[in-house]
Amino acid sequence: MSQSAPPPQQPPAQPQAETQPQPQPQPVDGNPYAQQPTDGVPYAPQPGAVPPPPAPGVPYGAVPAPAPVRNNIGVGLVAAFAAAVVAAGVYGAIIGLTKHEIGWAAVGVGFLVGLAAGRLGGRNPVLPVASAALSLGSVYIGQLVGEAMIGAKETPLSFNELFFQHFDVVQEAWKADADPLTFVFFAIAAYVAFTGAKKAAL
Numbered sequence: 001m002s003q004s005a006p007p008p009q010q011p012p013a014q015p016q017a018e019t020q021p022q023p024q025p026q027p028v029d030g031n032p033y034a035q036q037p038t039d040g041v042p043y044a045p046q047p048g049a050v051p052p053p054p055a056p057g058v059p060y061g062a063v064p065a066p067a068p069v070r071n072n073i074g075v076g077l078v079a080a081f082a083a084a085v086v087a088a089g090v091y092g093a094i095i096g097l098t099k100h101e102i103g104w105a106a107v108g109v110g111f112l113v114g115l116a117a118g119r120l121g122g123r124n125p126v127l128p129v130a131s132a133a134l135s136l137g138s139v140y141i142g143q144l145v146g147e148a149m150i151g152a153k154e155t156p157l158s159f160n161e162l163f164f165q166h167f168d169v170v171q172e173a174w175k176a177d178a179d180p181l182t183f184v185f186f187a188i189a190a191y192v193a194f195t196g197a198k199k200a201a202l
Contacts, residue, residue: 076121
């Protein structure tokens with residue numbers, strides 16, 4: 001009696017390997033275009049990505065050293081003296097031509113002296129004081145020049161004769177014509193020169 005062979009058994013099915021879901025790129029800080037790294041490298045640059053700006057307060061490069069403070073009292077004094085001489089001549093010419101003392105001219109004297117002292121001399125504390133003193137002398141000489149120019153028109157003497165040979169006469173004429181406004185112009189010129197030298201210092 002023949003026995004039937006048992007049907008061949010199917011080999012047991014191999015269990016399929018469980019597939020792990022691949023991590024998906026996630027947006028960073030709410031930006032869908034900036035993605036977190038997926039290869040284990042933190043903050044790997046993405047193709048075509050723009051580098052982030054530097055953090056606030058971080059300089060782009062080395063900070064340059066501040067410029068040295070200029071402090072040359074000799075040059076400042078010479079410049080202020082030269083400016084005072086020029087300003088005295090211009091101020092005196094204005095007085096001689098107009099026969100009046102003009103306030104803005106006194107302001108110009110102080111400004112010119114203070115500017116020259118501060119720009120060329122720097123921040124030496126002596127320069128504002130020297131500028132104020134030089135501006136006082138400049139206004140005084142300018143007023144004497146104006147008196148000499150006016151006297152040259154009213155007398156047969158020339159300006160050079162009056163100013164250089166009869167300087168005492170010019171001073172007496174200045175004293176006779178001086179009024180409170182004359183001394184106000186002195187104060188204006190000194191104040192403008194003092195403050196101008198401090199502001200113009202480099």
